[in-house]
Amino acid sequence: MNRRLSDTAPNLPTLADVARVAGVSTATVSRCLNSPAQVQTATRDRVLSAVATLGYSPNFGARALAARRTGIIGAIIPTMENAIFARAIQAFQEELHLSGLTLLVASSSYSPEIEADQIRTLVARGADALLLIGHDRDPGIYDFLAQRGVPVLIAWAYDPTQARASIGFDNRRAMAGLADEVLRLGHRHIGMISALAAGNDRARDRIAGVHDALRGHGLDPATLHLIETPYSIANGAEGMAQLMALPTPPTAVVCGNDVLAVGALQMARQLGLSVPQDVSITGFDDIELATVVDPALTTVHVPHRDMGRAAARLLVDMVGDGVAPTPVCLDTNLCFRGTLAAPKT
Amino acid sequence: MNRRLSDTAPNLPTLADVARVAGVSTATVSRCLNSPAQVQTATRDRVLSAVATLGYSPNFGARALAARRTGIIGAIIPTMENAIFARAIQAFQEELHLSGLTLLVASSSYSPEIEADQIRTLVARGADALLLIGHDRDPGIYDFLAQRGVPVLIAWAYDPTQARASIGFDNRRAMAGLADEVLRLGHRHIGMISALAAGNDRARDRIAGVHDALRGHGLDPATLHLIETPYSIANGAEGMAQLMALPTPPTAVVCGNDVLAVGALQMARQLGLSVPQDVSITGFDDIELATVVDPALTTVHVPHRDMGRAAARLLVDMVGDGVAPTPVCLDTNLCFRGTLAAPKT
Numbered sequence: 001m002n003r004r005l006s007d008t009a010p011n012l013p014t015l016a017d018v019a020r021v022a023g024v025s026t027a028t029v030s031r032c033l034n035s036p037a038q039v040q041t042a043t044r045d046r047v048l049s050a051v052a053t054l055g056y057s058p059n060f061g062a063r064a065l066a067a068r069r070t071g072i073i074g075a076i077i078p079t080m081e082n083a084i085f086a087r088a089i090q091a092f093q094e095e096l097h098l099s100g101l102t103l104l105v106a107s108s109s110y111s112p113e114i115e116a117d118q119i120r121t122l123v124a125r126g127a128d129a130l131l132l133i134g135h136d137r138d139p140g141i142y143d144f145l146a147q148r149g150v151p152v153l154i155a156w157a158y159d160p161t162q163a164r165a166s167i168g169f170d171n172r173r174a175m176a177g178l179a180d181e182v183l184r185l186g187h188r189h190i191g192m193i194s195a196l197a198a199g200n201d202r203a204r205d206r207i208a209g210v211h212d213a214l215r216g217h218g219l220d221p222a223t224l225h226l227i228e229t230p231y232s233i234a235n236g237a238e239g240m241a242q243l244m245a246l247p248t249p250p251t252a253v254v255c256g257n258d259v260l261a262v263g264a265l266q267m268a269r270q271l272g273l274s275v276p277q278d279v280s281i282t283g284f285d286d287i288e289l290a291t292v293v294d295p296a297l298t299t300v301h302v303p304h305r306d307m308g309r310a311a312a313r314l315l316v317d318m319v320g321d322g323v324a325p326t327p328v329c330l331d332t333n334l335c336f337r338g339t340l341a342a343p344k345t
Numbered sequence: 346m347n348r349r350l351s352d353t354a355p356n357l358p359t360l361a362d363v364a365r366v367a368g369v370s371t372a373t374v375s376r377c378l379n380s381p382a383q384v385q386t387a388t389r390d391r392v393l394s395a396v397a398t399l400g401y402s403p404n405f406g407a408r409a410l411a412a413r414r415t416g417i418i419g420a421i422i423p424t425m426e427n428a429i430f431a432r433a434i435q436a437f438q439e440e441l442h443l444s445g446l447t448l449l450v451a452s453s454s455y456s457p458e459i460e461a462d463q464i465r466t467l468v469a470r471g472a473d474a475l476l477l478i479g480h481d482r483d484p485g486i487y488d489f490l491a492q493r494g495v496p497v498l499i500a501w502a503y504d505p506t507q508a509r510a511s512i513g514f515d516n517r518r519a520m521a522g523l524a525d526e527v528l529r530l531g532h533r534h535i536g537m538i539s540a541l542a543a544g545n546d547r548a549r550d551r552i553a554g555v556h557d558a559l560r561g562h563g564l565d566p567a568t569l570h571l572i573e574t575p576y577s578i579a580n581g582a583e584g585m586a587q588l589m590a591l592p593t594p595p596t597a598v599v600c601g602n603d604v605l606a607v608g609a610l611q612m613a614r615q616l617g618l619s620v621p622q623d624v625s626i627t628g629f630d631d632i633e634l635a636t637v638v639d640p641a642l643t644t645v646h647v648p649h650r651d652m653g654r655a656a657a658r659l660l661v662d663m664v665g666d667g668v669a670p671t672p673v674c675l676d677t678n679l680c681f682r683g684t685l686a687a688p689k690t
Contacts, residue, residue, distance in 0.1 A: 041393075044393075045386065070466075070470070072466060072470065080425065080434050080438070081428070081431050081432055081435045082428070082431070083426065083427070083431065086425045086426050086427070089425050089452075090424060090425045090452060090454075093451075093454070094454060097454075102451065102462060102463055102466045103451060103452070104449040104451055104466075104467075104470075105450045106438075106447065106448060106449055106450070107434075107438050107448070107450070109435075109439060109442075114442065117447060118447055121415075121416075121417060121447045122449075125415070125449075125470040125471065126470065233637070266637065288427075289637060292607050292610075292637065292638050293637050293638070294638070294639045
């Protein structure tokens with residue numbers, strides 16, 4: 001399963017090739033390209049002639065020069081809001097700092113186009129490696145990173161069908177476990193407020209998990225009343241209002257994350273519904289929001305800090321030895337708090 | 346009040362100076378330094394000779410070459426956790442994106458040393474401009490940025506005694522306004538849970554605001570029972586426990602931000618105290634946490650999104666025309682919700 005990351009860019013000339021052809025050290029090549037005024041004219045001409053002969057690309061050159069030297073790790077997260085990614089990224093940064101690395105974070109607003117731009121920007125600025133969230137993206141991006149020799153680690157998602165380096169958790173199995181508990185309590189009308197599934201493998205896997213649990217209880221997954229909406233407290237509240245306005249409202253609302261669940265909880269209160277007596281609500285993530293609301297949310301605990309720290313250690317190794325680790329799956333666990341109970345009879 | 350940012354680095358040779366001395370266009374100078382292999386040897390030698398004659402610094406040169414070209418804006422925030430900075434930074438990024446700029450964010454963990462490293466890294470990677478939080482930092486950092494010609498905008502703090510470009514709000518006056526309301530209700534034993542004041546001008550100003558309000562009511566600022574602690578829900582709870590264990594516990598606890606206040610609220614509940622009947626608690630920021638707790642927090646509303654968007658527009662202008670705007674002070678307002686009432690008689 002392991003493979004040399006550098007194998008993916010076999011035919012591009014390296015800094016060492018330029019140095020060999022010019023008969024100088026790699027340090028001199030580097031100096032010549034970065035601070036030409038500090039290099040003797042004769043040496044400079046020899047180096048630049050070697051660059052031209054080999055077709056050493058300035059872009060690739062910048063990257064090669066930067067290898068293990070910029071000390072920059074890039075991370076692109078879908079949003080800085082709502083603390084969904086904040087805790088893990090903060091732990092990721094603190095762990096990278098222990099290795100003397102600087103983390104630069106970009107936020108893509110859940111846009112694949114913005115993410116692609118940010119990937120190119122970070123690579124052009126010499127990022128030694130990248131952390132990206134989820135597997136879903138244009139395959140051309142993975143080709144681009146492989147060609148540039150930039151290691152990439154996927155976080156937040158574990159998918160046994162994907163061989164690339166990743167650290168995450170089984171979103172599908174975790175959500176199936178929670179939905180199974182909801183169904184065991186006797187709920188038969190289930191609603192779900194999910195993030196937009198397009199381009200978001202975590203959201204899709206969590207929906208699939210609820211489907212799995214329904215099937216496990218002999219129910220048709222098509223009976224799930226699913227609302228997809230961008231993650232925000234206000235959207236969670238709006239989704240809850242829609243579900244409660246149905247002719248037969250669900251007795252339990254499974255939310256794609258805690259942010260949506262907190263919005264659903266606020267709306268329930270606004271509608272005069274008691275949670276969990278009148279309706280059950282569950283979250284996913286176990287961010288701080290989950291424990292400050294009253295009643296506290298029943299949710300899936302994701303080991304955000306552990307994931308952030310472990311991701312940092314994996315990336316440090318990948319930059320150091322160029323070896324892609326096998327995918328890592330972390331455990332999640334169910335947190336039973338105050339928002340889940342049996343339906344009213 | 347307006348001044349040319351470039352005035353702060355009056356004696357450094359510019360890219361245009363090199364072009365003039367070498368008798369070539371600035372584009373040729375740029376190409377010569379970035380992609381020397383693409384330039385005729387004779388031209389290259391003329392340019393590099395001009396670089397040497399003028400003492401044009403490669404670092405400064407890299408920066409000048411990068412001007413209006415990398416499209417990268419750097420921002421360094423103290424932490425990614427707790428959503429304190431998240432909402433404004435997300436708005437900042439979205440507004441920058443409209444101008445085709447890419448935001449790279451670093452988080453300093455409230456460490457001046459880490460922040461200084463990150464500033465150097467972002468400048469070395471060609472950041473066109475920087476957003477930094479608060480004025481407090483080694484003056485050498487401002488000199489470094491001025492010398493490199495990198496515009497810097499300070500956010501989150503408005504200080505009329507600081508001439509540098511900034512957008513923020515008057516932390517001292519805003520907190521004084523809230524503390525004044527607390528005192529008007531008749532509270533005479535006030536506790537405060539603040540962030541660590543060292544190196545954090547926002548925290549110091551908020552403490553000074555409470556002192557101002559006490560003086561305004563003829564009370565000695567020394568009577569304020571002040572606890573300083575890093576921002577976190579757990580630390581807010583711990584601070585509240587300490588205050589409530591005093592021989593004469595405060596009847597109102599003013600918190601340096603909403604995160605600490607939510608922790609204080611949790612601890613009050615744990616101690617069996619009703620808020621606001623037994624003790625009043627106030628926050629600062631009006632982040633989402635403030636409205637999801639029950640009772641919702643009485644706090645100071647800070648216009649985070651407006652500040653983020655306006656900061657982006659200011660920085661785009663600063664990069665474009667090199668003019669430092671006069672400091673901008675945004676309005677805050679008091680949000681009276683459920684955690685402040687008169688003391689028990």
